[in-house]
Amino acid sequence: MVDFPQLELDAQLCLPLYAAARGVTRRYAEALGGVGLTYPQYVTMLALWDADAPLTVGEVGERLHLDSGTLTPVLKRLESAGFVVRRRDAVDERRVRIEVTERGEELRPKVADVPERVWHGMGLAPADVVQLRTLLDRLLLGLDASPSA
Amino acid sequence: MVDFPQLELDAQLCLPLYAAARGVTRRYAEALGGVGLTYPQYVTMLALWDADAPLTVGEVGERLHLDSGTLTPVLKRLESAGFVVRRRDAVDERRVRIEVTERGEELRPKVADVPERVWHGMGLAPADVVQLRTLLDRLLLGLDASPSA
DNA sequence: GGCAATCGTATTGTGCGCAATTGAATTAGG
């Protein structure tokens, strides 16, 4: 039988990456359950909190590497939960600006300890975290640089 | 205004991990489009090809860190595409064994170059790949070790 | 001004992920 060593499960980098991302997301989901946010909703709020002015859908997408097909329903759920308001830009009516509400701001201190709680006790040394961060950023650069199709 | 430096987007490790995993998966999806496999279907086939004997649903799930709620529909699609057959275990009728068909075996050489094609040109040095692999495995160990709830 | 090309968002359709539940089959305890 012909072998394909490059297809062995243990030879793959994509699989640990895929599994680790899902595992970490699951931990965040558990930690966020109390405030009623999913992980994508949480990172969306992070992006909005980070900005000085209300972001458009596209600007949120840039920061999270997500497109409107994913973000629109996420933002609608955040809006119906009362954490954000979506408002058409008066100048360019193609744009929709996302404003964080009072209730959305109140969420911020409630989730402030989530990253710490998730990463702590996972046994990853601080040096490893830095290393991992560096390598993932390098990988993202490579993804952005090389052709998408 | 009160600041939460630990919530800044650039301070997060989860986001690059999340974005990198989706980015890599997207590249695989593009490379696999020709043979009609999605990324989860592809890694499922990898797991089945790797094993000497037909695996149960649970055994596939162990290797991929996925549960039956995800795998059952994936396996059904692979079956209706003719790549696998699902058969109840005669000894323990709770188990379903997944057998790779002739057509499923024929897929193997067709996707043999996919990992190489995806990773090449992404600008990641071989040493970085090894490092990343090591750190992700360490992270997965931490995920498995620490409590899920 | 008129009109084609582009842009920004929304919609649609398919396919995951995962928690929770169900239900059948097996195992364990008495």
Add this chain to the structure above:
DNA sequence: CCTAATTCAATTGCGCACAATACGATTGCC
């Protein structure tokens, strides 16, 4: 035996991801 607990897969329901498409708003170009 016979019942209780456990195991395994399937199902259900919800929320992403993303490609493809649609559509109104805007911009460029004449």
